[in-house]
Every structure is written in C-alpha cells, then in structure tokens.
Amino acid sequence: MPHKLSIIVPGLCGPLPEVSxxxxxxxxxxxxxxxxxxxxxxxxxxxxxxxDLFGIDAGxxxxxxxxxxxxxxxxxxxxxxLHADPVNLQADMNHAxxxxxxxxxxxxxxxxxxxxxxxxxxxxxGLEVFMADPDNWFVRFDDxxxxxxxxxxxxxxxxxxxxxxxxxxxxxxxxxxxxxxxLHISEVNQSREQRGMLAINSLWLWGEGRLPSxxxxxxxxxxxxxxxxxxxxxxxxxxxxxxxxxxxxxxxxRQEGHCLAVLQQLDGPCSYSDVSAWLDEMLVIVDQWLEPLxxxxxxxxxxxxxxxxxxxxxxxxxxxxxxxxxxxFWKKQRxxxxxETP
Numbered sequence: 551m552p553h554k555l556s557i558i559v560p561g562l563c564g565p566l567p568e569v570s571x572x573x574x575x576x577x578x579x580x581x582x583x584x585x586x587x588x589x590x591x592x593x594x595x596x597x598x599x600x601x602d603l604f605g606i607d608a609g610x611x612x613x614x615x616x617x618x619x620x621x622x623x624x625x626x627x628x629x630x631x632l633h634a635d636p637v638n639l640q641a642d643m644n645h646a647x648x649x650x651x652x653x654x655x656x657x658x659x660x661x662x663x664x665x666x667x668x669x670x671x672x673x674x675x676g677l678e679v680f681m682a683d684p685d686n687w688f689v690r691f692d693d694x695x696x697x698x699x700x701x702x703x704x705x706x707x708x709x710x711x712x713x714x715x716x717x718x719x720x721x722x723x724x725x726x727x728x729x730x731x732x733l734h735i736s737e738v739n740q741s742r743e744q745r746g747m748l749a750i751n752s753l754w755l756w757g758e759g760r761l762p763s764x765x766x767x768x769x770x771x772x773x774x775x776x777x778x779x780x781x782x783x784x785x786x787x788x789x790x791x792x793x794x795x796x797x798x799x800x801x802x803x804r805q806e807g808h809c810l811a812v813l814q815q816l817d818g819p820c821s822y823s824d825v826s827a828w829l830d831e832m833l834v835i836v837d838q839w840l841e842p843l844x845x846x847x848x849x850x851x852x853x854x855x856x857x858x859x860x861x862x863x864x865x866x867x868x869x870x871x872x873x874x875x876x877x878x879f880w881k882k883q884r885x886x887x888x889x890e891t892p
Contacts, residue, residue, distance in 0.1 A: 553852035554808040555799060555843065556603060556769075558779075559835065560596040560702075561816030562858035564890035567823045573885045575829055578836045582844075584883030586856070587865035594861040597700070597778060603810060603857075604782045605765025613759025614700070615688055617781030622682035626761050630694035633757040634679055634687045635701055636661065638748040639709070639730075650705040651685035652818055654748055658684050660738050664750060671732050677725065679753075686777065687753065693718040698756040706822035714755065722755060729753055761785070770807030773799060779812045796839045800846045813839065860890060 562579075569576070593599040597612035606612070615631040636656060638649040661684035668679050680688045695717040704712050714722050730752050733739060739749040764786055772783040772790035783790035791798075793811055802809040813835055819828035840856065844866050847854045856864040 553803050553806060553847075553850060554855070555803050555847065555852065556808065556810045556855045556857065557799075557813065557840070557843070558596065558600060558603075558811070558857045558859065559813045559816060560859045561820035561828065562832065562835070562856070563860045563862070563888050564820060564828075565860075566820065566825050566828060566889060566891055568825065568891055569885050569889055572825060572829050576832065576885050576889070578841075579832055580883040580885045580888060582836055582840060583856075583864055583888045587867075589863045589865060591857070591861055591863045594859065595700075596702070596859040599857050599859050600779060600782065600812075601762075601765075603769065604767045604786060606762050606782075611697075611759060612757075612778070613762060614757030614778050616757075616759055616761040617785065618686065618757065618777035619680075619682065619688055619781070620761065620784050621777040621779075621781035622686070624680075624682070628760060629690045630692070630758060630760050631688055631690055632696070632698070632755045633701065634689040634753045634755055635685065636664070636687060636750045637701075637752050637754045638750060639752045644710070645708045646710050648704050648707060648709045648754065649748060650701055650754070650821075652705070654750060656684040656750060660684070660742070660750070661687075663738050664733065664736060667732060667736055667738075668729060671728070672725070675725075689755070691718065691722070691758070693721070694758055694760065696722060696755070696758045698758055700756050701754050702817060702821055704754060704756075705818075726753060726755070768808050769810050771802060771809045772811075773802070773809065774812035776812050776814055779810070796842055799839075799843055803843070803846055803850055803852045 591599065593602055597614055601612045615633045616626040618633065619626045619631055636651055636654065638654060640647045661681055665679050665681045665687065677689065682688065696719060697715040699712040733751050739751060742749055767786060769788055772779055772788055773793040774780055774790065775792050780790055799809065799811055815831040815835060816828055819831060844854055847866055848868060851868055854866040
C-alpha cells in the first residue's frame with residue numbers, strides 16, 4: 551500500500567471578498583500551489599469532497615447531523631437528524647445577520663438551561679433538542695423532506711435568502727418561531743445582554759438526513775477535530791484521533807497506508823469575510839504544515855494531496871517538479887490564479 555497523505559483545508563483558496571493589497575503577503579501560498587500538480591475534482595464544498603474520499607455518493611446532500619452525532623459517541627439509528635445549533639440573529643428591515651457559536655462563547659450551564667427550557671416547552675409535541683456540547687445541538691424530525699443551508703454558509707451572512715425549503719419547511723419554521731420567542735424571554739439571555747454579550751436568540755437547522763451506508767475507502771487513519779470527519783471515520787471503523795501538530799502527520803507518512811487530515815483554521819475567516827484573519831492563519835498553515843509535510847513527502851517518496859474544497863485538488867510526488875526555493879517561479883504565479891473572489 552502506498553504512503554499517501556490527503557489534507558483537506560477548507561478555505562485555503564477562499565472565497566474572499568477581495569485579494570487586492572495582500573498579494574505580496576500571500577506570496578508563499580501562490581508559490582506553493584503554483585509548483586504542485588493541479589487537477590479538477592468536481593466537488594466544490596467540504597462535505598461532498600470528504601464524502602467522496604470515503605467512497606460515499608456525494609451526488610446527494612451529505613447527512614452531516616447524523617454523522618456528527620455519531621462522532622460525539624451517540625447512535626443516530628435510522629432517524630432523520632438535523633443540527634439545531636445555537637446562533638445569534640441581528641435583524642433590521644432588510645437584513646438578518648447570523649453569528650454562530652464561534653462568536654458567542656456559550657457556557658456549559660447556559661446551554662444546558664436553554665436546552666432544558668426548549669424541551670420543557672415542546673414536551674407535548676414530542677420534540678426534543680439533544681445537546682452534544684455547548685456549541686453543537688441536534689433535533690430529530692419524523693419528516694426528512696427539508697432543504698437547509700449549512701451553517702458554514704450562513705455564518706456572517708444575511709440569511710433572508712437562506713430560508714428553509716421542502717415539504718416539512720412550514721412546520722420547522724413554525725417551531726423555530728416559537729423557539730425564538732422562548733429564547734427572547736430566557737433569563738440566560740437577559741443575563742448575557744446585561745454582560746454586553748450577544749444573545750443566543752435562535753437555532754439554525756441544517757445537515758438533514760439519515761446515516762448513510764458505508765463506502766469502501768482506502769483511508770487507514772483520520773486526523774481531525776471536526777465532527778463530520780470523525781463521524782465518517784467512526785462509521786467506517788477507521789482509527790481516528792485529534793489533529794495536534796504536523797509532526798504526527800509526518801510520522802504517519804512513514805507508515806504504509808492513506809492518512810486523511812482536516813485543517814479547519816480558515817473556515818471561520820472565510821465565513822466572516824475576514825481577509826486579515828485569513829491571511830494570518832493561511833501563512834501559519836503554509837509555513838508550519840504544508841511546506842514541512844511536502845518536504846517530508848519528498849524525502850520519503852510519499853504522495854500528498856491538498857483539497858481546498860473549491861473543485862480543485864493539488865498533488866505532490868517526486869514525479870512533480872516542486873521546488874522549495876521561493877523565488878524562481880514567483881513571476882509566473884498570481885494569487886488570483888488560486889484564490890477565489892466574487
């Protein structure tokens with residue numbers, strides 16, 4: 551079996567609102583990617599790309615909630631599950647801007663109290679919110695005919711054009727309206743607002759579906775903190791662990807097999823269109839992760855595949871003409887050739 555490492559880095563190639571003014575600072579990324587092989591994958595988002603690597607049909611929506619629930623150590627059975635994640639909505643006449651849990655600093659006690667209040671309110675309807683941790687809540691629906699927008703695509707954006715659709719949408723929206731009224735009067739949010747914090751004033755439903763059938767991946771180990779990747783690893787009974795540092799991946803490349811790693815640091819900056827934060831995190835990923843790992847692969851005669859989740863796969867092997875020198879090909883590489891903008 552070959553020595554192979556696949557690295558998924560959502561947001562490595564944007565999208566960003568603009569790149570003018572950061573071309574020089576982002577030079578290491580353009581140089582790195584410009585000297586790797588480049589191929590089309592056909593998968594332009596993270597769940598579909600990940601599902602494809604696990605041999606699961608990515609032609610349909612990936613049931614992220616059921617797989618994430620599995621990652622947290624709970625059996626979803628054959629039920630239809632959705633994420634019901636705590637968020638803040640700031641609305642005016644024309645916009646409703648969503649902030650997700652990454653910006654809310656939700657405490658365990660706050661989450662437990664809010665979930666208890668919601669469940670007490672809906673006890674007669676047979677609806678129950680399940681909390682895996684303060685940032686990750688779930689709900690089971692009898693009717694799975696919903697079309698939702700992943701939270702990563704809604705965070706930091708006006709969600710007025712991202713409403714629920716499908717046969718079960720009316721019921722789901724009615725329940726959400728009740729939840730919003732309940733959260734509005736909760737003592738938890740009154741206390742948060744008194745402390746100058748954003749209220750947890752709504753839930754975001756997304757990731758609908760039932761646990762999928764197994765694929766037939768060649769992956770032998772997974773390194774990830776993200777629930778979807780961990781859930782897929784558990785579904786396939788593949789050894790998995792948290793992603794701590796590039797040394798672990800360099801060691802993994804010395805073993806036979808196909809390791810998969812997920813780096814999430816750029817997800818947030820892209821969601822919130824924070825170009826400065828993206829630049830800082832990207833430089834760390836290039837300098838401390840990608841460049842050293844590619845050098846290790848060169849020494850070990852291993853292969854590395856980099857997936858930015860934008861429909862492109864970058865590839866290194868000793869058959870490529872990759873060069874670690876920084877200046878030779880700079881004039882041929884532009885940041886705009888790799889990073890997406892509107």
